[in-house]
Amino acid sequence: xxxxxxxxxxxxxxxxxxxxxxxxxxxxxxxxxxxxxxxxxxxxxxxxxxxxxxxxxxxxxxxxxxxxxxxxxxxxxxxxxxxxxxxxxxxxxxxxxxxxxxxxxxxxxxxxxxxxxxxxxxxxxxxxxxxxxxxxxxxxxxxxxxxxxxxxxxxxxxxxxxxxxxxxxxxxxxxxxxxxxxxxxxxxxxxxxxxxxxxxxxxxxxxxxxxxxxxxxxxxxxxxxxxxxxxxxxxxxxxxxxxxxxxxxxxxxxxxxxxxxxxxxxxxxxxxxxxxxxxxxxxxxxxxxxxxx
Amino acid sequence: xxxxxxxxxxxxxxxxxxxxxxxxxxxxxxxxxxxxxxxxxxxxxxxxxxxxxxxxxxxxxxxxxxxxxxxxxxxxxxxxxxxxxxxxxxxxxxxxxxxxxxxxxxxxxxxxxxxxxxxxxxxxxxxx
Numbered sequence: 001x002x003x004x005x006x007x008x009x010x011x012x013x014x015x016x017x018x019x020x021x022x023x024x025x026x027x028x029x030x031x032x033x034x035x036x037x038x039x040x041x042x043x044x045x046x047x048x049x050x051x052x053x054x055x056x057x058x059x060x061x062x063x064x065x066x067x068x069x070x071x072x073x074x075x076x077x078x079x080x081x082x083x084x085x086x087x088x089x090x091x092x093x094x095x096x097x098x099x100x101x102x103x104x105x106x107x108x109x110x111x112x113x114x115x116x117x118x119x120x121x122x123x124x125x126x127x128x129x130x131x132x133x134x135x136x137x138x139x140x141x142x143x144x145x146x147x148x149x150x151x152x153x154x155x156x157x158x159x160x161x162x163x164x165x166x167x168x169x170x171x172x173x174x175x176x177x178x179x180x181x182x183x184x185x186x187x188x189x190x191x192x193x194x195x196x197x198x199x200x201x202x203x204x205x206x207x208x209x210x211x212x213x214x215x216x217x218x219x220x221x222x223x224x225x226x227x228x229x230x231x232x233x234x235x236x237x238x239x240x241x242x243x244x245x246x247x248x249x250x251x252x253x254x255x256x257x258x259x260x261x262x263x264x265x266x267x268x269x270x271x272x273x274x275x276x277x278x279x280x281x282x283x284x285x286x287x288x289x290x291x292x293x
Numbered sequence: 294x295x296x297x298x299x300x301x302x303x304x305x306x307x308x309x310x311x312x313x314x315x316x317x318x319x320x321x322x323x324x325x326x327x328x329x330x331x332x333x334x335x336x337x338x339x340x341x342x343x344x345x346x347x348x349x350x351x352x353x354x355x356x357x358x359x360x361x362x363x364x365x366x367x368x369x370x371x372x373x374x375x376x377x378x379x380x381x382x383x384x385x386x387x388x389x390x391x392x393x394x395x396x397x398x399x400x401x402x403x404x405x406x407x408x409x410x411x412x413x414x415x416x417x418x419x420x421x
Binding site for chain 1: 378379380383384387393394395396399402403406407409410416
């Protein structure tokens with residue numbers, strides 16, 4: 001792949017998905033796009049780039065974006081956020097929503113389903129505490145292919161051994177030959193929807209908890225700020241935002257603040273959607289400019 | 294340094310497991326069947342046992358039963374590592390006192406995940 005081709009693909013991905021590849025990710029492009037090129041009857045990346053040039057938005061363009069934005073994922077990834085979910089988030093939500101007895105959760109990068117199903121298992125483990133509650137988990141992802149896999153809830157023997165305690169495998173999955181499928185009861189807890197975080201997501205409504213892990217790392221700074229500010233408008237004033245281990249809002253937005261001693265957990269600041277109001281006292285000029293995005 | 298006893302009748306599997314476990318900073322001893330493993334445990338119990346099921350002389354399940362009845366034998370974390378990959382075997386292992394269960398084939402990530410799951414290594418180390 002020539003430097004020009006690499007630059008073309010970088011810009012293509014930035015424009016189509018917001019994915020911001022650094023200058024040294026040639027290997028990633030090769031490993032993800034070469035199989036795709038071959039499947040499309042093309043012999044190499046050069047031919048793939050030529051083909052993309054000639055087409056505007058197309059099935060090929062969509063598959064290129066999907067191939068590059070799909071991440072490795074496993075059950076209870078990083079473990080700690082799920083401990084926080086069980087020990088900090090849900091107890092507070094149960095108290096705060098005792099009146100209306102409903103909770104809405106959004107997995108903003110639901111990928112192949114491991115994260116939303118991990119949350120569903122956490123909720124099941126809470127047992128009677130949620131009896132009579134209406135629980136909604138909405139899992140979104142950019143990729144239709146990934147969503148189909150999430151919906152099916154079928155995982156390989158390798159996948160079910162990453163992060164998933166064996167007791168939970170036995171309890172919540174059914175074995176079919178070499179694969180394992182999550183139980184219908186848990187599958188029914190999740191609504192899967194296709195969504196690009198770069199586009200408007202106000203129609204999803206307001207959430208008590210938003211998991212948005214390991215996706216913003218791929219975006220450039222302005223896009224991150226823009227997404228944080230729009231997330232702030234979809235979260236209840238006392239809700240929780242959960243980010244990946246390598247992600248933070250600090251230095252990017254005042255719309256959320258970190259919770260002390262709960263790594264990865266954030267609360268919206270008092271004035272909800274504060275960042276959306278350029279006139280807010282104390283907002284840095286940079287923030288006001290971004291709000292116009 | 295924590296200790297792990299690797300019990301498997303395949304010397305290749307023992308070698309692979311040893312390399313992975315030493316990478317996770319375990320001191321590793323090996324046994325080729327349940328009976329030899331039990332002799333080692335009667336001398337000194339390890340912190341962890343990575344345990345195959347089907348082996349000559351004494352199988353892994355029988356070994357676990359004997360080991361659990363030794364003084365202090367409830368302490369070691371037992372992680373099965375076997376080609377027996379059906380729910381019946383998994384349930385039998387768990388009710389017999391196993392802490393975790395790996396279905397072969399395995400790799401470093403699976404061992405690290407499962408060892409973190411039962412508290413043998415910090416969670417962060419599994420994901421490093």
